[in-house]
Amino acid sequence: MPELADNESAGNVAADIVIVGGGPVGSALALALRDCGLRIVLLEARAAGNGDARPLALSYGSRLILERLGVWPALAATATPIRNIHVSQRGGFGRVALAAAEAGFPELGYVVDHGRVAQALTQAVAATSVQCQTGARVMATHGGDPARVEYEWADERRELTASLVAIADGGTSGAENTKTIDYQQCAVTARVVSERPHNNIAYERFTTHGPLALLPDGDAWALVWTTTPDHAQQLCAMVPENFLMELRAAFGGRTGGFTAVTGRAAYPLRRRRAQPSADHIVLIGNAAQTLHPVAGQGFNLGLRDAWELGEQIVASNPDTLGSRAWLDAYQKHRRVDRSAGLGFTHALVELFSNDLLPLRLARGTGLALLGCMPPLKNFLVRRMTFGVRG
Numbered sequence: 001m002p003e004l005a006d007n008e009s010a011g012n013v014a015a016d017i018v019i020v021g022g023g024p025v026g027s028a029l030a031l032a033l034r035d036c037g038l039r040i041v042l043l044e045a046r047a048a049g050n051g052d053a054r055p056l057a058l059s060y061g062s063r064l065i066l067e068r069l070g071v072w073p074a075l076a077a078t079a080t081p082i083r084n085i086h087v088s089q090r091g092g093f094g095r096v097a098l099a100a101a102e103a104g105f106p107e108l109g110y111v112v113d114h115g116r117v118a119q120a121l122t123q124a125v126a127a128t129s130v131q132c133q134t135g136a137r138v139m140a141t142h143g144g145d146p147a148r149v150e151y152e153w154a155d156e157r158r159e160l161t162a163s164l165v166a167i168a169d170g171g172t173s174g175a176e177n178t179k180t181i182d183y184q185q186c187a188v189t190a191r192v193v194s195e196r197p198h199n200n201i202a203y204e205r206f207t208t209h210g211p212l213a214l215l216p217d218g219d220a221w222a223l224v225w226t227t228t229p230d231h232a233q234q235l236c237a238m239v240p241e242n243f244l245m246e247l248r249a250a251f252g253g254r255t256g257g258f259t260a261v262t263g264r265a266a267y268p269l270r271r272r273r274a275q276p277s278a279d280h281i282v283l284i285g286n287a288a289q290t291l292h293p294v295a296g297q298g299f300n301l302g303l304r305d306a307w308e309l310g311e312q313i314v315a316s317n318p319d320t321l322g323s324r325a326w327l328d329a330y331q332k333h334r335r336v337d338r339s340a341g342l343g344f345t346h347a348l349v350e351l352f353s354n355d356l357l358p359l360r361l362a363r364g365t366g367l368a369l370l371g372c373m374p375p376l377k378n379f380l381v382r383r384m385t386f387g388v389r390g
């Protein structure tokens with residue numbers, strides 16, 4: 001991987017594009033630009049891989065993008081296919097079953113952990129001419145032509161200039177135009193083993209505390225259990241036997257009993273949307289929008305952000321990169337997909353977080369009706385697979 005040489009990184013270096021953040025979305029953008037002939041610099045705060053074991057449900061559409069980026073072969077061996085999805089509410093009637101065969105796809109999606117996706121993308125970027133600087137924490141970005149990026153590396157303050165700065169830092173920088181809703185919920189993730197095999201079925205179960213997802217993961221399940229912050233803390237601290245009993249009580253008996261749990265972690269949940277206000281700066285992935293993990297949409301949406309930004313850059317005259325008109329075109333192109341992703345997940349959280357009887361009945365009726373309408377189910381599956389084109 002070409003890193004910035006010492007004499008370059010100490011000075012004021014001009015690049016065509018600086019990518020801030022080498023997580024899965026920033027790395028995907030770097031890969032999408034690998035052959036475009038522009039000088040790309042990627043700055044990543046971490047010195048080494050992230051080891052984040054949160055499960056990612058990748059849509060079939062994301063698989064197609066990862067294939068085009070050349071990283072799917074590195075993930076395929078560890079990705080567990082999802083062939084069916086069951087959606088239901090605990091303590092209420094109504095259920096929807098989605099099937100890959102019915103929707104006309106080979107699979108509905110795949111489960112891989114975040115660390116593995118990030119690692120596969122990072123390794124692929126390392127084999128390109130993109131210049132990567134790890135251990136480089138960006139402290140500030142300034143719009144303008146050129147845009148400026150201030151960062152710290154090995155205790156030194158440095159600066160880069162670029163025609164375009166793509167911020168893919170997961171939302172850690174305080175963008176100016178940001179709207180945040182704190183869900184007052186945490187997601188507890190873990191790997192659990194059950195008595196019965198998963199048969200490549202993913203379950204999304206709405207409980208009184210929040211949605212609980214069990215995703216097929218190798219010979220076990222990846223769990224994403226949304227609950228209150230206090231309850232999440234207790235779930236992470238309790239002895240495995242008690243955890244497994246609580247899980248069984250919350251999820252029900254479809255998988256038989258649960259017999260083992262490893263790798264519990266808790267993630268606070270928020271909804272966040274940010275708009276860049278300066279010229280020559282664009283936000284992608286979680287930096288642009290952070291979603292509730294219900295329905296597993298965040299990375300899939302961020303990957304489409306990166307892919308479509310890459311396509312626009314490749315098709316553009318380099319002299320126009322990052323101008324107001326250029327940024328407006330990108331924003332316009334991504335607006336509908338982003339709004340649909342944010343709106344859909346937020347609506348699910350709102351609709352299913354209230355346990356009033358009339359609402360429970362209405363939800364049950366809605367699920368039951370959806371279950372009987374194959375065209376509507378297929379429409380939903382296609383939206384979750386490919387997003388919405390702007």
Ligand SMILES: Cc1cc2nc3c(=O)[nH]c(=O)nc-3n(C[C@H](O)[C@H](O)[C@H](O)COP(=O)(O)OP(=O)(O)OC[C@H]3O[C@@H](n4cnc5c(N)ncnc54)[C@H](O)[C@@H]3O)c2cc1C
Binds near residue numbers: 020054138189
């Ligand atoms: C519990 C949970 C389950 C989820 N499940 C799913 C799912 O099933 N499917 C799905 O599609 N999505 C899912 N998501 C969402 C998904 O994890 C995110 O959308 C995705 O990780 C966003 O990727 P990103 O690259 O934008 O940000 P990140 O993954 O946060 O990466 C950001 C990178 O930027 C670096 N960085 C941060 N600040 C700086 C800085 N100042 N300077 C330089 N580098 C910096 C970080 O070190 C990191 O490497 C889930 C989220 C949670 C919390």
